[in-house]
Amino acid sequence: MHTKFIVVLGSLMSGLGKGAVTSSLLKILSMYHYKVLPMKFDGYLNYDCGTMNPYRHGEVFVLDDGGEVDMDFGMYERFLDLNLTKASSITGGKLLDFILKKEREGGYLGEDVQIIPHLTDEIKSRVLSFASSNNLDFVLIEVGGTVGDMENAYFIEAMRQLAIKEDVMFIDVTYIPQLNVVGEQKTKPAQSAFHLLMSAGVMPDFIVCRAEKEIESKTRKKLALFTSLDENHIIDSSDLKTIYSLPLHFLDQGFDKLIFEKFKMKPKRIDQKELAPWRQLVEKIVSGGGKKVSIGIVGKYVHLIDSYASVKEAIIHAAATLGLDPDIKWIESEDLEKGDKSDVLNGVDGIIVPGGFGNRGIEGMINAIEYARKNSIPYLGLCLGMQLMAVEFARNACGLKGANSSEFDPSSKYKIVDLMPSQLSVKYKGASMRLGSLDTKINKKGSIMYSSYKKSVIKERHRHRYELNNKYRDILERNGLLITATTTDKKLVEALEWSGSFGIGVQSHPELKSRLKTPAPLFLSFMKAAYNRQK
Numbered sequence: 001m002h003t004k005f006i007v008v009l010g011s012l013m014s015g016l017g018k019g020a021v022t023s024s025l026l027k028i029l030s031m032y033h034y035k036v037l038p039m040k041f042d043g044y045l046n047y048d049c050g051t052m053n054p055y056r057h058g059e060v061f062v063l064d065d066g067g068e069v070d071m072d073f074g075m076y077e078r079f080l081d082l083n084l085t086k087a088s089s090i091t092g093g094k095l096l097d098f099i100l101k102k103e104r105e106g107g108y109l110g111e112d113v114q115i116i117p118h119l120t121d122e123i124k125s126r127v128l129s130f131a132s133s134n135n136l137d138f139v140l141i142e143v144g145g146t147v148g149d150m151e152n153a154y155f156i157e158a159m160r161q162l163a164i165k166e167d168v169m170f171i172d173v174t175y176i177p178q179l180n181v182v183g184e185q186k187t188k189p190a191q192s193a194f195h196l197l198m199s200a201g202v203m204p205d206f207i208v209c210r211a212e213k214e215i216e217s218k219t220r221k222k223l224a225l226f227t228s229l230d231e232n233h234i235i236d237s238s239d240l241k242t243i244y245s246l247p248l249h250f251l252d253q254g255f256d257k258l259i260f261e262k263f264k265m266k267p268k269r270i271d272q273k274e275l276a277p278w279r280q281l282v283e284k285i286v287s288g289g290g291k292k293v294s295i296g297i298v299g300k301y302v303h304l305i306d307s308y309a310s311v312k313e314a315i316i317h318a319a320a321t322l323g324l325d326p327d328i329k330w331i332e333s334e335d336l337e338k339g340d341k342s343d344v345l346n347g348v349d350g351i352i353v354p355g356g357f358g359n360r361g362i363e364g365m366i367n368a369i370e371y372a373r374k375n376s377i378p379y380l381g382l383c384l385g386m387q388l389m390a391v392e393f394a395r396n397a398c399g400l401k402g403a404n405s406s407e408f409d410p411s412s413k414y415k416i417v418d419l420m421p422s423q424l425s426v427k428y429k430g431a432s433m434r435l436g437s438l439d440t441k442i443n444k445k446g447s448i449m450y451s452s453y454k455k456s457v458i459k460e461r462h463r464h465r466y467e468l469n470n471k472y473r474d475i476l477e478r479n480g481l482l483i484t485a486t487t488t489d490k491k492l493v494e495a496l497e498w499s500g501s502f503g504i505g506v507q508s509h510p511e512l513k514s515r516l517k518t519p520a521p522l523f524l525s526f527m528k529a530a531y532n533r534q535k
């Protein structure tokens, strides 16, 4: 089949859930057994997301191949249940880097290098080679940012040009406000946004409407009239209980059939064997199973929950499988630096310290870990959460006063966590961490690690610079901390466990590979432990 391209654009404002729309369409097409992959365009001039602050941009997602990409990739992978590669991500930074290098090498001799055609040609050529090298039936292309932004204009222009020769369909994800005073859904902003797109030479084939309440037939009619679209091409995407039900909501509206019709394709049948289990899991999330479990996430970026998107989803996946109803308490770690910790942590059944960088809030996280260990509250430490588990244990169980990570106290007498020698000479910050999928060897059969993964060599994704300092392995172990996993050459520590109660820290980020159908094994064990503690 000749590749078809579906371009998802966002109008009016950011945060409308283009990623969820793209992911849901990926899911639907994969349920038809079409070969489909996403591409994401981001207009910013960073080369990739690796140097961005999660507090502004949301989580930095890491792929198997070490690509540090936009958090939308997490959603694509969770819906598609596939491991993607960084070839799916095109940023303004990557394009400019390429174009300038090519210009210096004489690749454009005699020409003046321009956004059109040089940059736009490069985008088209990457899209086409991505489609052909992966032998794809469909490419779902999400254009980051909002229509009208200077930053993504050249991406939209490239897609307009792509449509001259290729089968391309455009979806405009927009917002339908409902003003409290009049109670009416307003279509004017969406109409204007549509016209803005048309003035860029793009005529959307569908409008997906984000709204608090379901799109009324009156609203649909009006929008259809003003945009010359069929009424059934105005698709509802109003608030749902869980994002995972969006593919089902689209199927209910026949979005799949309309897409095939648009591309003049002979419709196949959706595979019920794919659809039914998804539906069941969604029902489990919606019903909650009635067994509440309260999980405290102690971090420094908790005011932007997107910073911990994968951790949150991994909890939801594990809870759905176990029939639990998770109640996540987002705890600002700085709040645990003063006063009584039990005030804030009271009532939580489990505590997670997720990944993070920089000094702020670190002491609060260490206090939370101490509280969990001393009160036998199940604990899961992710990357930084493992490093601080070692620091806490060194200070409070081994008597090493002032123990710390050299990231936070370079003059500490006991650098329990320290830079790897290979990191000492690193000057460039981009893509210079220990990154991507790496092998871990589980050394102890009776450990939480082994009982969770049920095998001795596993792969998880990594993103960190610092390591547990091997000088302190002995003293930590002598005092009862268990080292249950290492790199396959045993040189670096990959997992720590408490011996007295459920507590585990891993140097990796298992949350990044958690999927609805196959939750991250450590999250399953942790959620089970948290629930059992209630009994």
Ligand code: GLN
Residues within 6 Å of the ligand: 354, 355, 356, 357, 358, 382, 383, 384, 385, 407, 463, 464, 465, 466, 467
């Ligand atoms: N800041 C720590 C390091 O670089 C932890 C990183 C993380 O949690 N991802 O090693």
